[in-house]
Amino acid sequence: MITPLRIDVPQADLDDLSDRLSRTRWPNEVADAGWDYGFPLARLRALAEHWRTGYDWRAHEARLNTLPHFTTEIEGQTIHFVHVRSSNPDALALVLTHGWPGSFLEFLDVIEPLSRDFHLVIPSLPGYGFSGPTHERGWDIVRIARAWAELMERLGYDRYGAQGGDFGSGVSTALGAVAPEHVVGVHVNYLPTRPDPDAGVELSASDEARLDKVRHLMANRPPYQALQAATPQTIGYALTDSPVGQLAWIAERFAQWTDPCAPIDDERILTDVSLYWLTATAASSARLHHDAPRRTEPCPVPLGVAVFAHDITQAVRPLAERLYDIRHWSEFERGGHFAAMEVPDLLAGDVRDFFLTLAKDDALATSG
Numbered sequence: 529m530i531t532p533l534r535i536d537v538p539q540a541d542l543d544d545l546s547d548r549l550s551r552t553r554w555p556n557e558v559a560d561a562g563w564d565y566g567f568p569l570a571r572l573r574a575l576a577e578h579w580r581t582g583y584d585w586r587a588h589e590a591r592l593n594t595l596p597h598f599t600t601e602i603e604g605q606t607i608h609f610v611h612v613r614s615s616n617p618d619a620l621a622l623v624l625t626h627g628w629p630g631s632f633l634e635f636l637d638v639i640e641p642l643s644r645d646f647h648l649v650i651p652s653l654p655g656y657g658f659s660g661p662t663h664e665r666g667w668d669i670v671r672i673a674r675a676w677a678e679l680m681e682r683l684g685y686d687r688y689g690a691q692g693g694d695f696g697s698g699v700s701t702a703l704g705a706v707a708p709e710h711v712v713g714v715h716v717n718y719l720p721t722r723p724d725p726d727a728g729v730e731l732s733a734s735d736e737a738r739l740d741k742v743r744h745l746m747a748n749r750p751p752y753q754a755l756q757a758a759t760p761q762t763i764g765y766a767l768t769d770s771p772v773g774q775l776a777w778i779a780e781r782f783a784q785w786t787d788p789c790a791p792i793d794d795e796r797i798l799t800d801v802s803l804y805w806l807t808a809t810a811a812s813s814a815r816l817h818h819d820a821p822r823r824t825e826p827c828p829v830p831l832g833v834a835v836f837a838h839d840i841t842q843a844v845r846p847l848a849e850r851l852y853d854i855r856h857w858s859e860f861e862r863g864g865h866f867a868a869m870e871v872p873d874l875l876a877g878d879v880r881d882f883f884l885t886l887a888k889d890d891a892l893a894t895s896g
Contacts, residue, residue, distance in 0.1 A: 530682060533597040533608065533658065535589050537806050542585055545771055545805060549580040552772045567776045567783070575779060576772050579798050585806075588799045595639070599658070600682060602675045605667065608632070608658035609651040611683065612643045620712065620887045621647040621685040622879070623676055623703070627694020627718075628756075628813055629778040630866060631657045631803050633796070637872035638879075645880055649683060651676065653695065655812035657803045662812045668819040669695065673702035677710065686710060689883045693717040693867060695816060701852075704829040713855070713886040715832040715879050717867045719843040722746075729846040738842045745841065752777065756817035764811020767804075774810055775801050785865035787838035792869050832856035832882035834875060838864035856882045 557569040595610050610632055622642065626634045632650045642648055652659040654667045654675070676699065680688055689712050690700035697716040704711045723739045731739070755763045767774045778801050782792050804810055831852040835842050837860060845857055858878050863871035 530598050530600045533599050535593055535597065535658070537585065537589065541806055545802075546580055548771050549576055552576060552770075554772075567780045572772070572776055572779070575794060575798070576775060578794060579771070579775065579801075583795065583798045583802075585799075585802055588795070588802075597658070600679065602678050603671075604664075605654045605662060605675070606658075606660045607651055607654065607675060607679060608660075609649055609679065610635075610639075612639055612648040612650075614643050614645060614647050616645070619646050620883060621649060621680065621683075621688040622883065623649045623651065623680060623688060623690050623700075624868075625651065625676070625690070625692035625696030625699045626653065626656075627692070627696045628656075628816060629781050629800070629804070630694065631800055633800050633803065634866060634868045636869075638868050638876040641872070641876040642879060645884060646689075647685070649680065649685075649688075651679065653699075653813070653816065655815060656809055657807050660807060660812075661809055662815065666819065667816070668821060669698045669816075670702050670706065670821070672699050673706050676703050677707040680707075680710065687712055689713050689715065689886065691715040691717075691879055694865065695820065698820065701827040701831070704827040704831075708828050711829050713830040713832065713883065714827060715834070715856075715882050717834045717836060717875060717878075718839060718865065719833050719835075719848055720841060721844040721847040724847060724850075727847055727850060729850065731844065731846055735844045735846065738844050742841050752781070753817060756814040758818070760814035760818050761811055764814055767810035767814075768808055771801075771805050774805050777810075778804065782866070785838075785840055787836070787862055787864040787870055790862055790864070790870040792866060796869060827852055829853070830855040830886060832858075832878070834858045834860065834867065834878045836863035836865075836867050836871070837861050839867075840865055856885070 597610055599606055599608050624635050626632055632652050635650050654672060655662040687710060690703045692700040697718045700714045700716060704714045723743060767777055779797055782797050786792055831854050833843055848854060860874050863874055867875045
């Protein structure tokens with residue numbers, strides 16, 4: 529069963545948030561700390577004060593309710609999704625998948641341009657946002673991909689594409705692996721490529737520089753990732769009880785993973801943080817770092833890759849080509865990890881180019 533959803537957060541929850549923000553117990557900070565010790569105190573206090581006194585959840589909620597929201601249940605788990613149909617009834621469908629610490633909100637600015645040519649299905653990952661907390665083990669990337677295949681079948685889509693970044697990249701390539709007869713292709717804007725001394729491929733100086741960046745990250749695992757992968761429940765207590773803690777945890781990622789020339793505005797950051805807070809999904813969303821496999825799922829369908837210069841890492845094509853059937857590769861000087869929010873025009877254009885070409889090829893193949 530698919531049920532329409534209207535977002536209507538209880539006023540008591542908003543009042544509780546305001547009250548908690550007003551009673552924040554702030555730590556001190558050493559002089560001239562900058563970012564050396566973590567999120568700067570002055571910046572966080574200003575952001576928290578805007579959240580308490582200037583930010584209007586109801587206004588954002590009203591705008592979100594102009595979109596068609598639905599929920600369904602798959603394997604006992606609530607799945608929330610936005611479903612926007614193109615005016616072209618024969619359009620290819622795309623399922624767009626976010627990552628952490630993002631949400632379906634990442635795709636708001638690409639809905640209008642992409643829905644001209646595609647039907648769009650934008651789910652919230654299990655354990656995230658309006659999909660609500662997960663209640664059992666095993667909601668890893670492959671299981672989510674199987675749930676997406678079930679969701680697309682329920683919506684009546686036999687052939688469709690998949691797009692994503694961050695965890696959404698892994699879910700999208702896994703969807704191509706679990707439902708290759710239905711997925712025409714996968715487009716990703718984040719594709720980790722690990723160093724492989726036995727690859728036997730020639731790499732350029734720029735490729736080696738990209739791998740040096742990957743080696744540095746592997747040797748210096750980010751603290752958020754280590755905590756969420758090892759003890760997501762433990763960090764979940766702090767994030768679920770303290771709105772300022774949740775704010776710092778997520779806002780730091782938006783500050784450090786984006787293109788300095790394309791920053792995400794505070795209103796969008798606070799809406800994303802509010803979504804995590806109001807749905808109490810800090811711990812359940814963190815569990816995906818614990819449950820996500822550390823291996824790459826073979827993906828037999830055509831792959832399109834968009835590489836953004838300010839992302840956490842940049843993919844190395846010769847290594848990626850050993851694992852995927854790459855049909856499309858774009859490099860952009862602007863944009864970072866949250867490309868759909870930072871440079872929606874670039875991402876939407878690249879997604880459109882890749883999938884319209886695949887749709888034509890698929891139509892020719894099926895008609896032949």
